[in-house]
Amino acid sequence: xxxxxxxxxxxxxxxxxxxxxxxxxxxxxxxxxxxxxxxxxxxxxxxxxxxxxxxxxxxxxxxxxxxxxxxxxxxxxxxxxxxxxxxxxxxxxxxxxxxxxxxxxxxxxxxxxxxxxxxxxxxxxxxxxxxxxxxxxxxxxxx
Numbered sequence: 001x002x003x004x005x006x007x008x009x010x011x012x013x014x015x016x017x018x019x020x021x022x023x024x025x026x027x028x029x030x031x032x033x034x035x036x037x038x039x040x041x042x043x044x045x046x047x048x049x050x051x052x053x054x055x056x057x058x059x060x061x062x063x064x065x066x067x068x069x070x071x072x073x074x075x076x077x078x079x080x081x082x083x084x085x086x087x088x089x090x091x092x093x094x095x096x097x098x099x100x101x102x103x104x105x106x107x108x109x110x111x112x113x114x115x116x117x118x119x120x121x122x123x124x125x126x127x128x129x130x131x132x133x134x135x136x137x138x139x140x141x142x143x
Contacts, residue, residue: 001128003073003130004070004072004132004135004136005070005072005128005132006069006070006071006072007069007070007125007126007128007129007132008067008069008070008125009067009068009069009117009122009129010065010066010067010068010122011063011064011065011066011067011068011115011116011117012063012065012121013062013063013065013120014063014116014121017061017116018058018061018062018063020061021057021060021061022054022055022057022058022061023054024081025053025054025056025057026050026051026053026054026057029049029053029054030050031044033047033050034045034051041070063082063116064079064080066078066079066080066115067087067089068108068115068117069081069089070132070136071121073121073130073137074087074091075091075092075093075094075108075136076088076089076090076091076092077090077092077108077115078090078115087127092108092109092110092113093108093109094106094107094113094115094133095107095109096133098135101115101119102107102118102119102120103117103118103119104116104117104130105117106133106135117129
């Protein structure tokens with residue numbers, strides 16, 4: 001059996017993802033506010049919460065800088081706190097949750113940590129990353 005070659009990718013912020021998540025949360029909050037206002041006119045202060053929900057969703061959807069590495073046998077995830085020169089790595093198992101060809105959503109366990117990856121941010125490594133994700137031994141990748 002051939003071993004898959006090592007792959008290293010850097011996770012970077014994705015503003016489009018943040019916009020989508022904040023937009024969905026805002027629409028849900030606005031719908032709830034409209035429903036409450038339809039039943040009780042005195043519930044108008046709940047409308048003030050809609051922008052707050054958008055801000056919280058924006059921050060929750062932020063992709064932190066991380067490094068994902070395949071060494072030929074296991075996946076390693078390094079958190080990159082601001083100002084840290086060397087980040088500690090932890091061995092993880094990856095599950096591919098969404099595969100849109102140009103965009104992937106991975107879940108790393110233990111955690112879970114959600115890892116969104118976009119092809120335009122990983123131009124030089126995208127093919128190797130996808131090949132490794134789908135041909136890695138089942139012990140390193142759960143589907």
